[in-house]
Amino acid sequence: MAGMKRREIIAMLAAIGAGGPALAWSVTGPVQERLPWAKFRMSGDYAKLVSAVRTMKANLDPASPDSWLFWANIHQNHCPHGKDYFLAWHRGYLFLFEQQLRKVAKSTTLRLPYWDYFADAKVPAELMAGNLATNPLFETRKGEDVSKALVYGAFGDDVTIFERSSKDCFETRVEQFHNNVHNLIGGRMATMQSPQDLIFWMHHANIDRLWAAWTLAGQGRQMPTADKPYWGGQLDYASTLSVQRAETFSPEKLGYRYANLKMPAAGAPVPIVESAPVKHQPPRMAGAAPAPAPVPMPVPAPAPRPVMAEPPAAAAPAPAAPIPFRGIWLGRESRSVRMPLRREEAPLAMADHHHGGIDDGLSVVLDAVTLTKMGEGGGFFYKLYLDLDDLDYDVIPPEDRLIGTVGPFQIAAALAHGENGKARIELPVGDMVRRVAEGRDPDDLGVTFVRIDAARAPGGSVINIENVAFRGRLG
């Protein structure tokens, strides 16, 4: 299927109805390169970018595409996180924003730079210099090194499927480490307003580049071909602003390319140095009398327990009456949770927002998840490990027990589309759990949350989860 011609994109953008924002871009000229930051900042467009960002930030009318807020609000209202078209939607989003930058910068050569954190995990110095008043690229952040967020699984030989319908697919794998880059930088980057931080655009240009690299890497890796229904329909950015999905099939269709299309080298994993050892927490049953003041625990075999409850760090001493079920509070320490396996054969009815098309696999469901004020600022995330009551609580679990990660960005995304201010997050666990837990008593299943911190990670309680459960069948 032939995609739209460039001309037609122009027509589409120009056809935005009265009452909508005035957007009329022209996409002309040769296919141009998006540069890595180190190269970009030496180019003539660097000063133009800084100046354009300053100009757009000075425009305080969120209804105007000339304002910085207009673009962040698009993300807040329309971004598809944890579901299909995560990559395609952001490709179109970057394209539209880039056109806007070129217009404000009055440049026909300006392209978004990308931040290759696999090559250098530190936020570029130009984005950290000065302060909010002096440097339009400055933001208040919680960390400036994302090496602890990076994993190479997405680029492994075994990840050959792109679409989310498969339990182990490229789009899901990429989104996971992408989330944790958001989480460790923190500040606005941990929220749905993350595009207010320029690093968002550079982060997503890199994600976009890695997608293009994966597509070309061969060895069985397969994108839906251009004639597939996958590319039908459109991606929405505002009521009057959309891009045809077919246009996001490749960077070249949108007028840009990347010179470096190498995937990050696997086999060079970043060492993970955890901030806190796994702390074994005594169990507490819902409705049971509160535990006495904590005493140093030896490492006993924990009794089966559905959930634990813990008041926030700042709460008053535990009352004498039985405490109501309040789920799990996650703070700075790593924690272990035993939980029941729901044995339903049929998938639970659930909102489709975060479902991601997983309907036959085993998954961990985090229910009614909320962030505290402290948690909203990011600067941390948690790795979830499968715990079969056999982990040594003084050491970090082995990587082959890793189920997934959860952090403020993911929760904020789910909350933006969730109900009652509570998010539901489902992490597919599939084959790993089946392999490791085969033949085990389902009551032995549990999850250990290991906290990963940025430089200025918050203390105290950051996340509350009302219920944690496995969904699906073990075998």
Ligand SMILES: [Cu+2]
């Ligand atoms: Cu993002």
